[in-house]
Amino acid sequence: MFVDKAEIFVKSGKGGDGRVSFRREKYVPDGGPDGGDGGKGGSIYALVDSSMRTLMDFRYKRKYAAEPGGNGGKKNCFGKDAEDLIIKVPPGTIIKEKETGRIIADLTEAGDKKLIAKGGRGGKGNTHFKNATRQAPTFAQQGRHGQEMTIILELKMLADVGLVGYPNVGKSTLLSVLTKASPKIANYHFTTLKPNLGVVEVVKGKSFVLADIPGLIEGASEGIGLGHDFLRHVERTKLLVHVVDVSGCEGRHPIEDFDRINEELSSYDERLSSKVQVIAANKTDIIYDEEVYDEFIKEMESRGYKVFPISAATQQGVVELMQYVTTELENIEDVVLVEVDEHAVYEVEVDKNNEVNYEVEGDVYTVSGVPIERLVYSTDFNDVESLRRFQNILMKMGVFEELREMGIEDGDTVKIFDFEFDYYE
Incomplete structure (x- = not known):
């Protein structure tokens, strides 16, 4: 099961309390204060684990709490610092604070690590409160409480190429032909309920990750259906392969379908509609209306798009399409990731x-x-x-x-x- 969104509660550790203690040794009955400081509470970090692919683990465990620091001891002994708690997440995870919606972390590469909740500072022992008028302080400082908050984890797939288009235009079939991915394929008139990933290598030594973005419907940019959940997967792709059914066998007009999908992309984020798009004119093996097909090819080429007539079912034209995509990827810069506020962990603020x-x-x-x-x-x-x-x-x-x-x-x-x-x- 693919899980791309989760909500969890995190709580960093409380700092240890400072100690109230006085030096008591033979021949020194009234020694001065010697209470030690408390240890630091455990902080909570998010760490990218490249072996993870979904947020499934967070469906079963939703509360994460770090250990508290040790209390201070006698003879100015410090309490033990608590170990930090590491939460492993898959590449492409964005972490937001639920209450404010602020982005805390945007983790993309294996080994990326980000502080989520800072552990409480240890309290000071009574030795710190001695002064000229207070020779024997009988109090110490308590450790500070840790931070606690509910956070949202969102997984944005890190795919180089995204397949977009209406439901039932052949995206899943195309993905299955090109990769070892095994999406469920049938003549559904509703969208795939989860994204699928696969690795494509049609040019030896040059591979890329291809994502079948679930089919969009009108109103997706406004949250209709699962629109927002799907559209955010498109954001990090470098190039889009827009799959269009040009057969005309279902009475749909390919130009209208193409324009509506781009309207949804633009409505969600204008940057999406400006991504490089290559058109895969699919189902050319069962064309019902030649005039509609010819009109579509002419119109798209007049707009400056590269169009590849293909048939995902028979694999006609698929290799040529992917060879072009492989070459084109080399000319596109990496996607700029979300800019994260360095002070997002609110202890700093x-x-x-x-x-x-x-x-x-x-x-x-x-x-x-x-x-x-x-x-x-x-x-x-x-x-x-x-x-x-x-x-x-x-x-x-x-x-x-x-x-x-x-x-x-x-x-x-x-x-x-x-x-x-x-x-x-």
Whole structure:
């Protein structure tokens, strides 16, 4: 079964907590703090595995979580860093964040590797919080939580040549003749439900990958049927072989079919209609209307297209078509891949945001933001000294002054993440 789209949940590991510890040795009963730092949580990476061809594995496992970092130890011993989690994907996989639609990674070559979710940083041990007035800090910093999100994996086949055209024009038959691929072939008036790939070598030593793109229908660019799922496979091909039924035996007009398919390509992405197209005028062995056939050949050649009359069923003209395609591929530059934002992994973006956000609803004042989140991580709310430090930092950040300007009064509630406090001057 060919699976070209999957949705999974990923969660990187939480950083280990810093340790609260004091040096205790013989003859040194009141040694200073020696709590070690927590280890880094495991990050999640996507890695291209050339042996994979579909996203089938992700239908059975949809949650991926990296291990947390180890907690800090005594005598300034660091916690162990967690191992990173590697998710293997096939070549041609695009990874998007579901919530925003942002592209996180565009992986094409074997060995390509991309960070998907960054592991949480380990918390600092109490030795870091010693200063001139605080000789024995009784608190440490908690490790940061890892990132979690739902991502979409989309597989865009990396084929050199795509076969496009209406359903039932002979694309699958042509693919089966040229390659060892074995698509299901019958007189269907609806489209193949999955793309098929094959390797073509009609010129010795020069091969290319050919994809039978499932037959398009009118409205495909608007998502009718499985249009969007199919059209995105065309994007990375270097050349299109447009297969047209010129027999006239079904009462269809080949020029109209050709134009409608190109309209769908253009509507989806204008770049698709500008790709090099070679026309395979198929079913010439059973031509019903010679005038329609002659009109089609004349019209296409007047537009500057190279037309090859063929019969996929009898293999007439097929070799000549593929020889021309092989030569033409050498003159076409590789397809420009999707441009990926280097800062797509949102940890990078979040770190740049140092704003503190304020909201008020009734007598509840909510304070949030990255700096506040970091402060919460480093605070032990069960320790009086740690709470005093928490309040002092809020004061230096101007949080209390801002709340007063917003009109906070004694007895009102201040909410910081999951913690609530009563405000008093």
